[in-house]
């Protein structure tokens with residue numbers, strides 16, 4: 001299968017670090033995906049963010065911030081419905097601002113915070129950044145979230161998330177090119193970093209596409225945000241079929257794991273090698289955590305195509321496959337391909353299901 005994804009050529013790159021925001025989130029799997037597989041009802045995930053540095057201009061961006069450390073101070077409607085109610089259980093050690101400063105990044109060198117979207121596990125606490133750091137959001141976000149809490153008693157974000165700093169809304173017209181089915185905005189106008197309009201999960205949901213190497217065999221990191229919540233929504237696929245022997249084994253150890261042991265737990269056993277395990281959960285009334293579940297599933301389909309490219313590392317915010325494989329900030333992620341992160345992480349999600357090994 002040849003890919004239809006054409007990324008415009010460029011000699012420009014950005015330096016990318018994957019930030020472990022120290023947020024750990026425990027939640028019922030069915031909030032996001034269906035069907036239930038092998039009795040697994042909950043999952044635990046981190047919330048990855050990214051530091052992006054554009055050397056020619058010296059501009060630095062952070063893409064997402066994880067959960068704010070003092071999450072009990074989230075807007076009351078969100079705290080009460082999602083955390084106080086016990087639906088989400090959180091553990092947060094640090095704000096991203098602390099992680100940056102502890103590692104020698106002065107906060108006044110951060111040009112902007114980009115929010116992939118406005119859910120509590122991504123917005124962090126922008127008030128921990130100086131007022132010179134602007135806040136960049138996707139199309140339609142200001143109209144949907146402002147005014148914020150407590151001015152608006154039902155607001156899902158805090159007034160302090162916005163106050164005293166420039167708010168920049170990427171306009172629809174700025175997504176003026178197309179990459180792999182997504183509309184794209186060339187952020188630095190040199191092909192080093194694109195914001196992608198990835199609709200469906202929430203209003204103004206954006207991903208990032210960073211060129212990590214440009215030597216003719218270019219590599220990219222796709223910051224997938226919440227397009228998917230489990231790697232089993234992306235894999236297996238026609239482009240990334242489940243191999244007969246999975247190495248390294250998702251269960252660890254040196255013995256390869258036979259792919260056929262997953263046939264029995266796959267919701268569509270007749271196509272267990274080429275069809276993902278999960279889809280976005282939509283209840284019988286058509287309700288879903290996704291703002292537009294049909295569009296969101298289209299966005300997942302496009303991401304599968306990126307996932308099938310060996311020069312693109314798809315890293316979504318809650319990708320537990322990455323844990324223990326990737327090197328995080330202050331280290332850089334640009335060398336991910338030579339380090340083999342994609343192959344090492346690809347099938348790790350299968351260990352979420354304790355399947356009786358057939359050997």
Ligand SMILES: [Zn+2]
Pocket residue numbers: 119121122226317318
């Ligand atoms: Zn999220």
